[in-house]
Amino acid sequence: MSGTDGDLDALKARVEQAALGPSVEERGTILALADGLATVSGLPGAELNELVAFPTGARGFVMTLDEDKLHVTFLDPATGLSAGDAVSRTGTLISVPVGEALLGRVIDPLGRPLDGKPAPTTSEARPAERPAPAIIERDFVSEPVETGLLAVDALFAIGRGQRELIIGERQTGKTSIAVDAILNQKGGDMICIYVAIGQRLSAVSRVIDAVERRGDPARTLFVVAEATAEPGLQWIAPFAATSIAEWFRDRGQHVLIVYDDLTKHAATHRELALLSHQPPGREAYPGDIFYLHARLLERSAKMSAAKGAGSLTALPIAEIEAGNLSAYIPTNLISISDGQIVTSAQLFAANQRPAIDVGLSVSRVGGKAQWGAMKAVAGRLRLDYAQYLEMKMFSRFGGFGDAAMKARMAHGAKIAALLNQPRFAPVPVMVQIALLAALDAGALDAADPAGFEALKTALAPRIAAEPRLKALSDHPAKLSDADRALLVDLVKAVLP
Ligand SMILES: Nc1ncnc2c1ncn2[C@@H]1O[C@H](COP(=O)(O)OP(=O)(O)O)[C@@H](O)[C@H]1O
Ligand SMILES: [Mg+2]
CATH class of the missing domain: 1.20.150.20 (ATP synthase alpha/beta chain, C-terminal domain)
Structure with missing residues (x-):
């Protein structure tokens, strides 16, 4: 029976090499499933925004952490999953591919193509949530973003690095103002990103079509989480798109980003918060809704010369009902932005185009960026x-x-x-x-x-x-x- 000794030696060696400490593998279990959200037990080491995987291949990210459970928002349909199924950590935060290759494309908030072309080849990914630039990394807003709209450029000039809210009732020309601003960048040095949140696909296609016909599609990017997309995708869309924008900004380039719209984003946030039993506050929104949008819009900036002098200008859009600017989300967004362009149903009905209410609109920093000749x-x-x-x-x-x-x-x-x-x-x-x-x-x-x-x-x-x-x-x-x-x-x- 030659070889026994050898076998024994091999076994001994294996025993000696084996790590005898406790082996840690974090596995969680689905406790409950609701629309787009899973309540999960276990996974004590999981972090906020960490990606987790389900046995069907579906992915989600950690939205809230409680002592004994956590809530995971789905990024893919939860089909085939049920309570009792396993959940595992991935150790990576939710992130999005960034880079030049995304220009000219229509993608979802995770960088997956929606335009029928192959996945864009990028070599870098960035977390969807990133800290806003510090004060010392910023410069004053001093160069204009020309929209080509007289009512904006002459009266409410927007500067590079500014956050100008476009707010008004539905069908008053909000999207049109933002799209015209994008189209006017044709031939210029601006990269444009249009983020569609919770819209019907037909509405998004109209915007894409306008850019393809009249804009500079090769320097425009569409990040789309339409109304039927998983709530988690709609939720992460503006953050992921901003990370993409920052990649250009941090290389000294100039980016114009349109979030269309943050009212729908707030509604998605409320829905997910209610499903995960966070205490509802004003208008049933969770208490962190202000902070959510503040930390998104804080990422728009004009960077200092030492940081490459790039800029990220944001045009968030918000919809109001019955002209009520003092509802919760509108007041929040107004206080977070550097001004607002208010569209009016009355002016729209009276055929003023764009239907901008001059009395209610303001641009707080854009004046400094307006051309001297225009000011004159x-x-x-x-x-x-x-x-x-x-x-x-x-x-x-x-x-x-x-x-x-x-x-x-x-x-x-x-x-x-x-x-x-x-x-x-x-x-x-x-x-x-x-x-x-x-x-x-x-x-x-x-x-x-x-x-x-x-x-x-x-x-x-x-x-x-x-x-x-x-x-x-x-x-x-x-x-x-x-x-x-x-x-x-x-x-x-x-x-x-
Ligand atoms: N400057 C304009 N001139 C002519 N029609 C316009 C103008 N701005 C908007 N519209 C039309 O008004 C309708 C509503 O515009 P839209 O931008 O979709 O509004 P909102 O985004 O506020 O719902 C659209 O049919 C659009 O074509
Ligand atoms: Mg619109």
Whole structure:
């Protein structure tokens, strides 16, 4: 029986090598399943946001940690799972692939393709939740994001690194404003990310279609968690998309991100919170909803020169009901943002496009980022326009006899007509400056507003063809009297 000794030796060696300490393998068990959420016992070492795996291959992440149990939000359908099934830790936090390869794509919040093309090849992944840049890593907002919308660029200028909320009732043009802003980045240095949360797929396809037809699809990315996606995917979408955006921001690039919309995101958060028995607070939202959106929007920033000088500008969208801006989520979001563009159902019904309520809208830091030349011509615009809207209300009770009043009403009507803009018709910043300079000089007093659309399109080539305006066009920081006069002359020449 040769070989026995050898076998014995091998056995001895194995026994000696065997680690005799307790072997730790964390396994949990599903206690209960609800819509998109599992209550799990065990897994004492699990961390918040850690990915866990189920025997069906489905994945989820740890949403809340209690002493004796935890709640896991599903990222895949829970089909085939039931109470008693095992859950295992993965040791990794929920993360998203980042990198150049994502541009031009439509993906879900985990980076999985939704556009029928192969999975994007990326070499890096980042956690969906990341800390916001510290104060010392930031710089002041000082460069504009041009939206091509006169009503925004002239009245509520947005700066790179700013968070400007777009808020209003449904069907008042909120998405359209954000999409027009994205389309206007064509040919520029901005990367655009549109995050769809809880929307119908048809609505998302319309946005994708608009960008493909009129925008710069190769520099745009869509992160989509539509209404029928797992609540966990909808929940993580804005965070994951922001991590993708930060990768560009941290390389010194400029990113515009649209969250459409955070009202639906708040509703998903409330649903998951109620299912996991967190104590409901105001309007049944859990107490951490403010912090949730604050830590998301804090990640928008203009970075300091030492940090590469990139920027992340956010346009979160929120929907309100019956014009109620003082509901819980709207007030939260308003206080977290650096201003809000309020769309009005009344103005929309009165055919003002975009239907921006000038009295309720504000941009708190954008003024510093507005071009000097724009400031020079837009200074009085807001007040004149607001006064006009007020007088118009009162004039319903009887006409104004006063000639001065009549003149101001006529001037206001011209402003309203100028600010009116169909979708997909961006007005370049130099054309905006020319129009406002002409308005200021009274050159539009006799003009028929019906011709303003044609005027806007005709002006761009005229301005481009004027060598004396080249310096101003390249950098509209200051408006000299000569340039101002030249712009007014160009407008007069184009007017019929
Ligand atoms: N500037 C505009 N000119 C013409 N139509 C517009 C304009 N802005 C929005 N609309 C139309 O109004 C409708 C609602 O716009 P949308 O942006 O989807 O609103 P919301 O996002 O507030 O629900 C859409 O049919 C859109 O085409
Ligand atoms: Mg919308």
